[in-house]
Amino acid sequence: MxxxxxxxxxxxxxxxxxxxxxxxxxxxxxxKKLWMGAAILFCGLTFTSCVDHADNPADKPQPFDPKGSEKFINEAWMDKNVKPGDDFYNYALGTWLKTSPEDDAGFQENASTKQAKVLREYFMASSNPLAQHLVKNFxxxxxxxxxxxxxxxxxxxxxxxxxxxxxxxxxxxxxxxxxxxxxxxxxxxxxxxxxxxxxxxxxxxxxxxxxxxxxxxxxxxxxxxxxxxxxxxxxxxxxxxxxxxxxxxxxxxxxxxxxxxxxxxxxxxxxxxxxxxxxxxxxxxxxxxxxxxxxxxxxxxxxxxxxxxxxxxxxxxxxxxxxxxxxxxxxxxxxxxxxxxxxxxxxxxxxxxxxxxxxxxxxxxxxxxxxxxxxxxxxxxxxxxxxxxxxxxxxxxSIPLLANQLTLEKMRELSTGKKTCTTMLEEMRKLFDERLQKLDWLSDATRQAARTKLQKMQFFVGVPDQVYDAQFTLDEGNTLMQDMLQLYAQNHAIKEKLIGKKLEESPLLMMEISGWYGVHNAYYNPATNSLNILPAFCGDDILPANDEYTRYAVGVVFGHEMTHGFDSSGSNYDENGYYRNWWTDADKTTFVDKQNQLIALYNRLEAYPGQPANGTRTLTENMADYGGMELGYALFLKDMTAKGMSGEELDHACREFFLHYAKLWQAKLSLAMLKAYYNDEHSCHGNRIRGIVTLMDDWYRVFNVKDGKLFVEPEKRVKIW
The missing domain is CATH 1.10.1380 (Neutral endopeptidase; domain 2)
Structure with a gap:
């Protein structure tokens, strides 16, 4: 999620x-300075290298110089005094973190705030009688x-x-x-x-x-x-x-x-x-x-x-x-x-x-x-x-069933990139399946079960044609608090009537009773083996038609949700969403060993000054982040090479991809918020960049990282999916 x-x-x-x-x-x-953003769920994937090297060593470009003259799209945000191998998050965003205006909360938070404003204004101007009643009391x-x-x-x-x-x-x-x-x-x-x-x-x-x-x-x-x-x-x-x-x-x-x-x-x-x-x-x-x-x-x-x-x-x-x-x-x-x-x-x-x-x-x-x-x-x-x-x-x-009803049409209107998102998801499914066929640590039995689960995974993008028809009523003359007390009781009774209903009858209903489609979110539901991309991630502010690098970076979000079905938690559910072991004992042992390697790699990072990160607590999310990065990067690389890119031109494009992924996690977090993240299953924003890039072989090569605080020896860079 x-x-x-x-x-x-x-x-x-x-x-x-x-x-x-x-x-x-x-x-x-x-x-005023915070954004706690969110979190993706992916698994580790491994794909091909970014660069097409020439056979003649004399034709090879000079190694990348982090302080050099090469220019990037978001150059103004970068701090080139920081070595990428010491802290890639601050290399990519250090100047932005120090100098950005107070009202610039970061890429995702800015987009989320804008969408919330649009939906709120739509609600406030609604002709729906329930909305008008609530607005009057608001x-x-x-x-x-x-x-x-x-x-x-x-x-x-x-x-x-x-x-x-x-x-x-x-x-x-x-x-x-x-x-x-x-x-x-x-x-x-x-x-x-x-x-x-x-x-x-x-x-x-x-x-x-x-x-x-x-x-x-x-x-x-x-x-x-x-x-x-x-x-x-x-x-x-x-x-x-x-x-x-x-x-x-x-x-x-x-x-x-x-x-x-x-x-x-x-x-x-x-x-x-x-x-x-x-x-x-x-x-x-x-x-x-x-x-x-x-x-x-x-x-x-x-x-x-x-x-x-x-x-x-x-x-x-x-x-x-x-x-x-x-x-x-x-x-x-x-x-x-x-x-x-x-x-x-x-x-x-x-x-x-x-x-x-x-x-x-x-x-x-x-x-x-x-x-x-x-x-x-x-x-x-x-x-x-x-x-x-x-x-x-x-x-x-608090009452998402009602909020979904009252804002559905506007959310559908905001989902401008639904077709693009769906296309990217299907491309990633193909890439993931190709990887599953080649993995050398899976037995044929586990491999086939994983491929079956991947093929049966459902994709839900934007909002459905209809949401659950929950019947809410409000009494005339209520104050706002009386309205809310009435809605809380009705919401409770509506959900009770669902008891006994099979999940297959409505795979989106679990989402609708607990969350508003208008939140800045995307998630994978293991109980229905379904991937859900909400309007925020298929609208033009997050998935811009005129910004190719950002679109591929956001593809990491789609990839992580897909591979969430194969992380340390989602891997316990089968293709139909039942809690069932589909692993051989030997494969499960190897899988757990790889998880332990990932835990150790994250434990060496800091959650906040003086506090080591908790790789065990954040394992599921870290696996998801890694998998999403691998899938998103693989899709980017495939499409760029299909355009004819190679050599240094492709290397530069790969550097832009990694820098744009860092953009997704722009946030000025206080010490208090970093402490809050320590109690959460997600790594803090900076570590979602620092941890993931250290597992990517191409990141080391295109940024010429040969040492530094983040450096991990090649044999210790865990590869899972």
Whole structure:
């Protein structure tokens, strides 16, 4: 997946809502400079060399001089004082990183921002009745933060628990409203039955706190929690006095919630590193009566067990459990807290169950610009009365089924390069198949299984002719928060109705229930053996008709998604998307050995100053990056030689290809964002360049790299696919 997880708008809104100026400015200054882009999934491929050498040594061109006079298209971005073999990312982009304007966020981020603006403006001007209803409430400037928080609290109506069973009962009730604190029960594709099922697993965190923790900004996460609790207390007790005693109690409650959030974050990171992918949204029941039945079934349980969870959620044989060691350890920790019905623990869970929906819905809260007390800071969007940017972003991320319906036509219009993209994909499929036929480390049995999987892979480019017809309704007279509460509950019920539906019936439905087609993304779905290129990557801003080098560099994205089906995770699924071993034992052993070699190569890089990269955590993505580079480069080389290029002319073109690939990863990342990447399965932007080029033999030759920090001896340059 080309993962985009910066969630900048959610941060900005929470900073304005719940943080003091000092904490907010830490976020705001950082976020103005950041882009967290995304991530591809490919595998390693090996193809032919770039240069057609003459037999006569006298005809050979002089070796490339990194500081020489050769000019490149993006010459102004380069820092030729850096040796390519020491840091190719800074060689390609060093001057841009130091001198680019504040509003230049990089190639992909600039394109993503432009597309988001176009889609937002389309939505705001829509004639669709639901869109018009939401737009009217987006523009309502009379809403007050406390009034909307009170709306959430009234709708949730959380009862103070007396024991573990009460806590579980409240989790179940929130689940039916579309919120998943502590324990999630997701509707997602399940590979064993190849159908949609409810997956009981880790709960959902509010994005702002999750992202603060990912960037090692514990004080910011704590401040968000503290201020949400304060607003809750002020609503529930209008005569609240902020005494020293109250502040002391508030700090204790805040710390206790923070510990819960840190534990959930810790296990979420562990889960992302696991070889077994666990889905994580949430299902619902159809009637109010079933809620009552589930509550009775929870009984007086003193702890959370898988059997008790299944009974409480009333899912019968529609549920699948996260049987991983990670989830079991997480449950043990929750049970340890609830043991003995400790009053402090029960208060913590009571606070958390009220706090979590507010945190999740925070992006839809208005900013009280004349609020007294804390001196709230406002983002550029708020200062220019354009909070609609925040609300639209929140809608697309939280209710993608509706967002897809309301923006489908415009997204189709933006997919100008759909034909080009599809053609490139088919060419890459041929190149990959040729490579599979020649690999010397695969047995015939594994080779044939891999070729079959490749040939059956489905390509979905742009948007489909129709999206899932989810029926959403909104009541006249709602505030925006009432709208969102209504949509969350309906979204939850709609997804529950999918339980039992076979994945083959609609291979795109897994995407549509969890993501908006308008995001800056591309991905491979192993459960349907399908490759999905969303509109952002087949529009003219990313796939320009008049920029050949950029098109081939973006082809790396297409290649990585294709080869994602053959990385350390995707290789566990067969041609029909079932979790099945199609490897011989000997081939699997060799494959794992090659993975370990790749891990070692990435471990020698730095994630951020003083912190070695984690090659194990990023293995799947690094394999994907390498494979995508090999496929994209092979397609480029084939087409350039077909045009008659050879010798130094072709060498120069190859150098431009590598430099244009670096352009895809332009980003000015702060230390905090680099730390966030360390907790992610993707390598940071710079390492996605530094790591990949060191595995490419032609990169060494065309840039005359014979030593340096990045240099890897030829025999250690791992070759996989």
């Amino acid at each position: 080309w993962k985009y997880f910066s969630h900048l708008n959610l941060f900005r809104n929470f900073a304005a809502l719940f943080e003091t100026k000092q904490i907010f400015l830490t976020f705001y200054i950082m976020q 523009k309502d400037t009379k809403r007050k933060k406390k009034d909307e928080v009170k709306t959430i609290l009234d709708q949730m109506n959380i009862q103070k628990p007396k024991n573990a069973a009460d806590v579980l009962n409240e989790i179940v009730r929130l689940r039916d409203k579309g919120f998943y604190p502590i324990i999630g029960s997701a509707v997602d594709g399940e590979t064993k039955t190849h159908s949609f099922r409810a997956i009981i697993t880790l709960g959902q965190q509010g994005t702002p706190v999750n992202q603060a923790l990912s960037m090692d900004m514990t004080s910011a996460a704590k401040k968000i929690i503290e201020n949400i609790l304060t607003v809750i207390d002020e609503i529930e007790n209008p005569d609240l006095k902020i005494t020293d005693e109250y502040v002391e109690q508030l700090m204790t409650r805040t710390e206790n919630i923070l510990k819960l959030e840190q534990k959930l974050f810790e296990y979420t990171v562990k889960q992302s590193e696991s070889d077994i992918a666990v889905p994580g949204l949430s299902p619902a029941r159809e009637t109010v009566e079933s809620n009552r039945i589930a509550t009775r079934r929870a009984g007086e349980a003193s702890q959370f067990t898988l059997e008790g969870l299944k009974a409480a959620f009333n899912l019968g044989d529609k549920a699948s459990f996260d049987n991983s060691k990670i989830f079991k350890e997480y449950l043990e920790g929750i049970n340890a807290q609830l043991a003995g019905n400790d009053a402090t623990a029960l208060q913590t869970f009571y606070d958390y169950l009220r706090y979590q929906p507010i945190c999740v819905l925070g992006t839809f809260l208005p900013v009280d610009k004349n609020a007294s007390g804390d001196d709230y800071s406002y983002t550029e969007e708020v200062e220019t009365n354009d909070e609609t940017k925040l609300y639209f972003s929140g809608l697309t991320s």
